Amino acid sequence: MESYLESKGRDFVMIKIENVSKSYVKDKKSIDDLNLEIRDGEIFGFLGPNGAGKTTTIKMITGILNPDEGDILIDGKSITKEPIEAKRKFGFVPDSPDMFLKLKGIEYLNFLADIYELPNEKRKERIEELTKKFEIYDNLNSEIQSYSHGMRQKVVICGALLNNPKNWILDEPMTGLDPKSSHDLKEMMRKHCNNQNTVFFSTHVLEVAEKLCDRVGIINKGKLVFVGTFEEMKNKFKENKSLEDLFLEITENEE
Amino acid sequence: MKSKVISLTKVILKNSFQNMETAKSINENKNRKSKSMIILYIFVFLYLAGIIGVFSNGLIKELMEINQEQMFLGIILLGIAGFVLIQSIFSAINILYYSKDNEYILPLPIKPSQIVAAKTNVLLITEYFIVAIIGLIPLTIYGILTSASILYYISMLIVLITFPIIPVLISSLLVLIVMSFAKFTKNRNRFQLIATIFILVVVCVLSFTVSDTQTTPEQLVQMVTKANGLVEMLRGAFPTLGMAIDSLTNISFENQILNIVLLVITTAIIYFIYIMIGQKLYLKGAVGNLASGKKTKKKLNETKAFKKSSLGKTYVGKEFKTLLRNPIFFMQCVLPAILFPILIIGLTFAGIKGEQGGSITDIASMITNKTSIYVGIGILCAIQFFLMFIYISATAISRDGQNAVFMKYIPVTLMKQIDYKVMPNIVMTTFMSILTIIMVEYLFKLPVIYLLVITVAGIAMGVLQSYISIIVDLKKPKLEWNSEYAVVKQNMNLIWPVIFGMLNITLLIILTVIVGRFINSYIFIAIIAVVYLLLTMIVRNYIKNNIVKLFTNIY
Numbered sequence: 001m002e003s004y005l006e007s008k009g010r011d012f013v014m015i016k017i018e019n020v021s022k023s024y025v026k027d028k029k030s031i032d033d034l035n036l037e038i039r040d041g042e043i044f045g046f047l048g049p050n051g052a053g054k055t056t057t058i059k060m061i062t063g064i065l066n067p068d069e070g071d072i073l074i075d076g077k078s079i080t081k082e083p084i085e086a087k088r089k090f091g092f093v094p095d096s097p098d099m100f101l102k103l104k105g106i107e108y109l110n111f112l113a114d115i116y117e118l119p120n121e122k123r124k125e126r127i128e129e130l131t132k133k134f135e136i137y138d139n140l141n142s143e144i145q146s147y148s149h150g151m152r153q154k155v156v157i158c159g160a161l162l163n164n165p166k167n168w169i170l171d172e173p174m175t176g177l178d179p180k181s182s183h184d185l186k187e188m189m190r191k192h193c194n195n196q197n198t199v200f201f202s203t204h205v206l207e208v209a210e211k212l213c214d215r216v217g218i219i220n221k222g223k224l225v226f227v228g229t230f231e232e233m234k235n236k237f238k239e240n241k242s243l244e245d246l247f248l249e250i251t252e253n254e255e
Numbered sequence: 256m257k258s259k260v261i262s263l264t265k266v267i268l269k270n271s272f273q274n275m276e277t278a279k280s281i282n283e284n285k286n287r288k289s290k291s292m293i294i295l296y297i298f299v300f301l302y303l304a305g306i307i308g309v310f311s312n313g314l315i316k317e318l319m320e321i322n323q324e325q326m327f328l329g330i331i332l333l334g335i336a337g338f339v340l341i342q343s344i345f346s347a348i349n350i351l352y353y354s355k356d357n358e359y360i361l362p363l364p365i366k367p368s369q370i371v372a373a374k375t376n377v378l379l380i381t382e383y384f385i386v387a388i389i390g391l392i393p394l395t396i397y398g399i400l401t402s403a404s405i406l407y408y409i410s411m412l413i414v415l416i417t418f419p420i421i422p423v424l425i426s427s428l429l430v431l432i433v434m435s436f437a438k439f440t441k442n443r444n445r446f447q448l449i450a451t452i453f454i455l456v457v458v459c460v461l462s463f464t465v466s467d468t469q470t471t472p473e474q475l476v477q478m479v480t481k482a483n484g485l486v487e488m489l490r491g492a493f494p495t496l497g498m499a500i501d502s503l504t505n506i507s508f509e510n511q512i513l514n515i516v517l518l519v520i521t522t523a524i525i526y527f528i529y530i531m532i533g534q535k536l537y538l539k540g541a542v543g544n545l546a547s548g549k550k551t552k553k554k555l556n557e558t559k560a561f562k563k564s565s566l567g568k569t570y571v572g573k574e575f576k577t578l579l580r581n582p583i584f585f586m587q588c589v590l591p592a593i594l595f596p597i598l599i600i601g602l603t604f605a606g607i608k609g610e611q612g613g614s615i616t617d618i619a620s621m622i623t624n625k626t627s628i629y630v631g632i633g634i635l636c637a638i639q640f641f642l643m644f645i646y647i648s649a650t651a652i653s654r655d656g657q658n659a660v661f662m663k664y665i666p667v668t669l670m671k672q673i674d675y676k677v678m679p680n681i682v683m684t685t686f687m688s689i690l691t692i693i694m695v696e697y698l699f700k701l702p703v704i705y706l707l708v709i710t711v712a713g714i715a716m717g718v719l720q721s722y723i724s725i726i727v728d729l730k731k732p733k734l735e736w737n738s739e740y741a742v743v744k745q746n747m748n749l750i751w752p753v754i755f756g757m758l759n760i761t762l763l764i765i766l767t768v769i770v771g772r773f774i775n776s777y778i779f780i781a782i783i784a785v786v787y788l789l790l791t792m793i794v795r796n797y798i799k800n801n802i803v804k805l806f807t808n809i810y
Contacts, residue, residue: 087666
């Protein structure tokens, strides 16, 4: 892990998860002593089977859930102790894009721009840039309810990226996107990271993770079972298997 | 066919009742809590039952003295019909059309008639809960007071089961007819709103014209002098009302049995006709309702579109937009604030005016001491009564559904967001209080200063209620719902504003009787206003100090 980061000259930790545990039910940890560091300039893929704890982890990073133990720092700010400062440091795309369906696209984006205090001149430029890129500009004056699933996903992504946050946190962002938008989003993620920013996203699609991520973390039953590059994964298991087979092996071994 | 209808009914019913409890609960004391909730519901039920019981007892005894006790049966049954009729318009529109389960049910190999039958059954079953409160208790008391035979109780149960069916079918049929035009509309939201208001107006007009049977004074005298003659006046007000009354009155054994059989058969025939028509109309409306309509691309007004606003303005604006643009939220949360004062105060005094044949000035002269403490407290109690039906704050979190987590990941403090979220409730309760005061001023011509003091107290009461209600919603938010209707109707949280309201009214009355009479009425009401404001500060402080804990159920 260190070798990769050192080789890239990246050492500033943007998201730091320290000894985090979370239980919904007594004596059953949904997340068990999780430690993870995401550094600047890195696209980090968070993988794991259904119910492994991906969404719970993302919810804790974004302040939706409080960890029972441990802490999470976003760009040095604790999400539990300095929540407002920490929340300014990231843009979040939740797993369901059904956000405020009764608002028009433009109203939703303006609402977020007001929350993130985007000045007038910048907001017009940013909204136009993002929505034209995702080809939803012409629909902005309609209620989000009338959008297709993919369009809703796009407007939520635009909202999250509006204030150009350093850290992008995305829960299954590719779901529902058409091939072009998916391609554009991946390109944007790469460009964002090239400017020393961070993308943290969860996905089920292993091919996306393989092509896009600098590093991946695999979580199973609340425990982090692997962190590193795909090369490191292959080296560790010393097998020339496909990513899918490796993933299955890692997660099944933990059964 | 039958089994499909029954299993569909069960599924829809279970689904909607499971929604009554929050799905997410990480509480260890869940069992103990749910037990105490049951005790609370029983208490509220008994309280309501007690009020209805005392009222029934008094009315029946009064009517018995003038040999008109059967009039009571007419009043109760007509009340059930009217209540179920209005109530089931909202439920019918929701269960038949707005409910999200349509997306799963419509693709299944089930006939439209089966879907209509199942959904109508669900509608009926939910109405029976109300019927149990407003029908079962008064009719049982009637039975006891008139020392009725066992046959009365048996037929009472049959009547209570069959009689509400036709009002439900009338509303549903109206809904089916109007909604079958949905596919012709471009703006679905506006159509839904207009359609519901239209049906509501149709039903109101219908019930007014039907019940407005002109009786001359001579006829009235005849009716009163004849034993149980008055009830004749009501018979024509609703199709099966006569049969239902006769099923409960012991003219002769055969007659009673005959009327029960007639009632059941008539209802069954109407049910059958309804299903026949319903299956023809239902798919038209339901499919039209699922399609999002023709998508029109309206151009942005670029000079206005990207304007910056202050955080408070934009947040409260968002709350209002989601409230006003959603027909169900609008009708259940906003409309009562406007309609209740006008309808209830207006109708009550129109009735008094009509009976006495007087003018507005006569009504104003009914009150001799215009600054009496009883007048002030009476108005405050009326405002408190209307407040019980304004759910904006009590559903502020639940209305966001799964979006409620949004509050937790944006960089705005939770307390600020709570202040913004209660704002629409404060605005609407203030509006309602002022509207009530204007109505009162128009009718009673009270001194302006006295009214101002009462207005301030009324508004303060609304602010207090806004903050208390949001605590209820925060503690047990209903975030996973099938249709918006579930948030405003199948939501047990809404019992709390009623409990607080009843408590407040009781306290106001007790305080007035014990101390209020001896203090200057202006000062007494001003003190009440100050107490409400102080309580609001305490409640708001409680929220602020426990904000993280209060938000633990939202994730």
